[in-house]
Amino acid sequence: MKTLRKAVLMGRIFMGYRARRGRLRTMPIRIWIETSSVCNLRCVMCPNKSMPAADKGLMDVKLFRKVIDEVRDHVQDVYLHHRGEPLMHPDLFDMVSYAEKAGIRTRFHTNGTLLTEEKARMLLDAGPSLVSFSIDGVDGASYEAIRVGASLKKTVGNVIGFLDLRRQRGSTKPYVVVERIRFKNSAGSYSVDDEPVRRLREAGVDEVIEKEEYAWSIADDAPVSPVPGPGVCTFPWYATVICWNGKVLACPQDYAGKLEMGNVAESSIAEIWNGQAYRDLRRRLAGDLSSLALCRGCDRLRRKTIAGIPWQYMLTFLTDQYVGYNSRLRRLIGTAERN
DSSP: OOHHHHHHHHHHHHHHHHTTOSSOSSOOSEEEEOSBOOOSOOOTTOGGGGSOGGGOOBOOHHHHHHHHHHHTTTOOEEEOOSSSOGGGOTTHHHHHHHHHHTTOEEEEEEOOTTOOHHHHHHHHHHOOSEEEEEOOSSSHHHHHHHSTTOOHHHHHHHHHHHHHHHHHTTOOOSEEEEEEEEOSSGGGOOOTTOHHHHHHHHHTOOEEEEEEOOOOBOOTTOOOOSSSOOOOOSHHHHEEEEOTTSEEESOTTBTTOOSEEEETTTSOHHHHHTSHHHHHHHHHHHSOGGGOTTTTTOGGGGSOEETTEEHHHHHHHHIIIIIOSOHHHHHHHHHHHHO
16 A cells, blocks of 8 residues: 555544544454464463353354455455464465455464474465564473463474574565563563573564563453543554454454454445444443443553554554564664553
8 A cells, every 4th residue: 555545544544533433434454353263272361261162263264255355455454363373274374375465464473383394384485474473481381381282492493493494585574573471470571681582583583572461351340440541442443353253343352252343254344344333332432431341441541642542552553554574673663662
C-alpha cells in the first residue's frame, strides 16, 4: 500500500475512533487468524491446557482462503496465531504462502518445539514476514518449569537451525524475534548475558523482546482495575480476531471467546464488522466500561496514552506499518518504546 494512501487510511481510522463511531467507513487493517487452538505444551501461565475440548481445533484451509480473499484489499498484516501452536497445523505453510501472495504480510508466534529441519525449509519457502519464538527462563531447569513438555536445548537448537538455513539462502526474511516473559518469580529474571539469548544473538536473531507477564481476561467477574483514568480500547476500530471455527472476536486478549461478534463461516467480514454486535460493543466501550466484565479490569486501557491511544501500542503499530521489518530501525524504536 502506497505511503500516502496508507496515511489517509490511518487518518480515517483515527477519526472514527476519536468520534467513537459505531458504524465505520473503514475495514479492519489487522487481523488475527487462529490457524490452531491446539497446543503441544502445558505452559504454566497459559490457559490453553484448561480449554474445553470443543474449543480446540484446526482451521479449515477453505475457510482460511475465504477470509484472505475477503480482506486482501484492506488488511495490511495478519497474525496466524491466537490461543494455540501454529506449527500444529499441517497446512500452515500453504496458508502463509497464500496470504503473502495476496499482498498481506504474515507473522506468527510459536514455541518452536516442533520446528524440524524439514518444517524450517518449508517455512522459508512459504516466506512469512515475521516469526517470533518463546524462549523463557535462563537455563534448562527454569525454561522447562515454565514451558512444560519442552526442552530448552532442543528448542534453541531448532531456532538456531532455522537461522542457519535462512543465512545459507542469503535471505533476511522472515524477521526473527525471540520473546521472553518477565515473570514475577525468579524463573523469569533475565540478564543480557543469559546463555540462551547469547547463542541466539550470535546465530543471527533479529530482535529480543521482554514482556511483562500478562493475566488473560477469562473470568466473567473480573474486578475493575484500581488504576484510575481508563481510556477507550482501540481494537474494535482497526482490528479483529477470527478463531479456528470461524467465530469472530473483538479482542485478541479474549481467550475464552466471550465477546463474539459473528462467524465468518456464515457471514462476510464486512457484514460482521459493521453488524449490530460490533456497533453495540463500540458504544459500550465509549460509554460505561464497567458493563464489560472482560474489559473493565484490562490494564492496557490504563497505560500512558497519546491522543487517547496507548503509547506503547501506537509506537509498535506505526513501526510495523511504516518501518516494516528493518533490524536496525526496529531495535532503535524498541529501545525508545521500553523507555
